[in-house]
Amino acid sequence: MKKHSPDASAPILETRELCKRFTIGTRFSAEGRRTVHAVEDVSLKVWRGETVGLVGESGCGKSTLARCLVRLYDITSGQLLFEGDDITGRSLAELRPLRSHLQMVFQDPSASLNPRRRVGDLIAEPLRVHTRLSGGAIRKRVAELLDLVGLLPDHAGRYPHEFSGGQRQRVGIARAIALEPDLVVLDEPVSALDVSVQAQIVNLLADLQEKLKLTYIFIAHDLSIVRQVSTRIAVMYLGSIVEEGPAEAVFSAPAHPYTQALISAVPLTDSTAESRGKRIILAGDVPSPLNPPSGCRFHPRCPIAQDRCRSERPGLVEHGSGRKVACHFPVA
Amino acid sequence: MILSVRDLRVSFRTEDGLVRVLDGVSFDLDAGEILGVVGESGSGKTMSLLAIMGLITDPNAVIEGSIRYKGQEIVGLSARRMQRLRGNEIAMIFQDPMTALTPVYTIGWQIAEQIRTHNRISHAAALDRVEELLAEVNFPNPREALTRYPHQLSGGMRQRAVIAMALSCDPVLLVADEPTTALDVTVQAGILDLVRKLRDTHQSAVMFVTHDMGVVSELADRVVVMYAGRIVERGSRQDVFSEPLHPYTRALLGSIPPLTGAKPHRLPAIPGSPPSLLRLPKGCAFGPRCPVRFELCDEKPPLVGGSHAAACFRVSAA
Numbered sequence: 001m002k003k004h005s006p007d008a009s010a011p012i013l014e015t016r017e018l019c020k021r022f023t024i025g026t027r028f029s030a031e032g033r034r035t036v037h038a039v040e041d042v043s044l045k046v047w048r049g050e051t052v053g054l055v056g057e058s059g060c061g062k063s064t065l066a067r068c069l070v071r072l073y074d075i076t077s078g079q080l081l082f083e084g085d086d087i088t089g090r091s092l093a094e095l096r097p098l099r100s101h102l103q104m105v106f107q108d109p110s111a112s113l114n115p116r117r118r119v120g121d122l123i124a125e126p127l128r129v130h131t132r133l134s135g136g137a138i139r140k141r142v143a144e145l146l147d148l149v150g151l152l153p154d155h156a157g158r159y160p161h162e163f164s165g166g167q168r169q170r171v172g173i174a175r176a177i178a179l180e181p182d183l184v185v186l187d188e189p190v191s192a193l194d195v196s197v198q199a200q201i202v203n204l205l206a207d208l209q210e211k212l213k214l215t216y217i218f219i220a221h222d223l224s225i226v227r228q229v230s231t232r233i234a235v236m237y238l239g240s241i242v243e244e245g246p247a248e249a250v251f252s253a254p255a256h257p258y259t260q261a262l263i264s265a266v267p268l269t270d271s272t273a274e275s276r277g278k279r280i281i282l283a284g285d286v287p288s289p290l291n292p293p294s295g296c297r298f299h300p301r302c303p304i305a306q307d308r309c310r311s312e313r314p315g316l317v318e319h320g321s322g323r324k325v326a327c328h329f330p331v332a
Numbered sequence: 333m334i335l336s337v338r339d340l341r342v343s344f345r346t347e348d349g350l351v352r353v354l355d356g357v358s359f360d361l362d363a364g365e366i367l368g369v370v371g372e373s374g375s376g377k378t379m380s381l382l383a384i385m386g387l388i389t390d391p392n393a394v395i396e397g398s399i400r401y402k403g404q405e406i407v408g409l410s411a412r413r414m415q416r417l418r419g420n421e422i423a424m425i426f427q428d429p430m431t432a433l434t435p436v437y438t439i440g441w442q443i444a445e446q447i448r449t450h451n452r453i454s455h456a457a458a459l460d461r462v463e464e465l466l467a468e469v470n471f472p473n474p475r476e477a478l479t480r481y482p483h484q485l486s487g488g489m490r491q492r493a494v495i496a497m498a499l500s501c502d503p504v505l506l507v508a509d510e511p512t513t514a515l516d517v518t519v520q521a522g523i524l525d526l527v528r529k530l531r532d533t534h535q536s537a538v539m540f541v542t543h544d545m546g547v548v549s550e551l552a553d554r555v556v557v558m559y560a561g562r563i564v565e566r567g568s569r570q571d572v573f574s575e576p577l578h579p580y581t582r583a584l585l586g587s588i589p590p591l592t593g594a595k596p597h598r599l600p601a602i603p604g605s606p607p608s609l610l611r612l613p614k615g616c617a618f619g620p621r622c623p624v625r626f627e628l629c630d631e632k633p634p635l636v637g638g639s640h641a642a643a644c645f646r647v648s649a650a
Contacts, residue, residue, distance in 0.1 A: 199589075227590075266591055268546055269549045
């Protein structure tokens with residue numbers, strides 16, 4: 001088994017031209033076997049202590065990418081590096097010691113928690129698998145974890161259905177941080193929750209990050225929440241990153257026409273709604289990743305597309321300090 | 333007045349006793365007006381809409397109070413007479429367009445059938461009308477779309493087809509249940525634009541149910557905020573969003589992170605979670621989560637005020 005040797009100067013997580021393709025259908029189905037390009041050529045560096053927000057609409061590949069990052073999916077091509085170590089091809093057994101460093105929180109806490117097991121057992125499970133703590137030490141640690149996520153110690157004896165959605169997500173978070181990981185991938189951690197509960201969980205995640213020195217990859221489609229939690233943002237469209245940069249810069253001056261449209265489409269509640277720029281309404285829907293458009297994937301919906309966009313695919317190139325844009329004609 | 337709801341109460345007989353899901357809901361809706369109904373899951377927003385549509389068919393449901401449509405009482409109306417209103421004068425847009433459409437018939441066939449149920453015209457004439465409707469809801473190629481099955485369309489296009497169906501009989505009242513929740517924001521923006529355009533061209537009254545405060549603030553003329561089966565605040569969009577009265581409305585608006593300007597270090601969160609309707613707290617349902625709760629809140633606060641009303645003793649005492 002390969003030992004994990006952290007390299008301090010390397011990003012905590014890095015992907016190099018990562019691709020994930022799925023094959024659907026059989027040779028007997030009407031269209032034959034077809035390939036879905038769910039994630040295409042994603043190169044992303046995540047540094048220790050930051051929160052990278054991954055945004056995009058449904059079907060853009062953000063959840064697939066998340067699952068590739070924790071190796072829940074096998075990667076089709078490209079590389080995945082954890083603290084400088086290439087873990088792309090590691091077997092499940094070789095990955096096991098890494099799991100305690102790399103955890104995930106899922107979107108729907110009622111689907112990700114086993115309904116037939118008590119919350120205490122659910123939180124203890126990673127401890128039993130990865131540590132050699134005694135029964136008493138595990139119980140003590142579970143009580144600590146419950147306290148850390150804002151639940152009571154006697155909640156350990158209850159079943160998931162006895163909790164509200166927000167409390168269940170707290171249990172999911174307690175499981176993920178049980179082993180004191182370095183990096184947590186959060187896949188839409190608040191979108192299944194009631195609006196009045198979302199802010200609690202966002203605050204909890206921020207507190208835990210500070211206390212436990214966590215690095216987050218935060219996936220969401222709600223842009224205002226992503227802006228609140230992220231230090232850096234990557235915008236995805238049809239499997240690829242189209243814009244990347246510091247959160248504040250991307251939100252105040254989006255450079256890709258898709259990012260612009262996405263931000264302008266968010267309905268706002270504050271009175272400044274009138275004062276903000278004109279809303280850009282995109283024509284049509286996100287195209288199918290089964291049959292992506294030629295050239296720039298965004299050109300059929302892009303308000304400023306030119307001939308070049310239809311034939312030549314733009315790469316993700318440096319655009320000002322710390323920003324990258326995949327567009328032939330970036331806006332800002 | 334197109335719609336006038338007074339003291340609407342809906343309860344269900346269950347093993348655990350009578351559960352009241354709507355408690356004394358009253359509001360009015362005029363022609364050419366968009367009423368936004370906001371609330372979280374279990375707040376009763378969808379239930380009020382189903383009551384108006386006469387779609388609460390559970391034998392254990394108890395519906396009390398009054399719903400008047402153009403002066404006519406709908407509560408207790410026979411199924412046949414309700415059916416004549418539904419789809420003809422009152423149309424509905426559902427949350428999930430995939431389940432609202434039949435997968436085994438083409439879009440053209442489904443909408444034409446709806447038209448022919450309420451009008452005596454030929455199938456060919458109905459299809460021509462469908463084509464017009466699809467063009468109106470911005471289908472790029474309406475003639476071709478007639479022959480499409482729902483699964484061949486994207487989510488946004490399906491919802492447009494459902495809207496076209498709702499418009500097929502020129503409804504006086506259009507009720508929409510979270511019509512954009514299943515859609516992406518860029519697609520949602522287009523659908524909201526469409527609803528606004530329809531209100532302008534058809535002068536329909538629109539009741540729009542959603543959990544998204546942002547959507548309401550962009551679309552609605554007047555707003556009803558619901559919590560645990562009751563209306564906690566009611567007023568014009570301006571009033572509710574710039575001077576929210578009820579502590580719940582205020583806290584909810586405050587807990588949504590801003591998209592521009594300074595980022596708060598911590599979000600002002602509301603503690604706890606919405607109550608179960610089976611175990612409602614005594615008095616004001618928001619009481620246990622309320623930052624300004626006081627002695628009076630052990631009683632149920634009535635909705636008081638004129639055009640801008642709130643159900644809170646703090647507000648009525650001030």
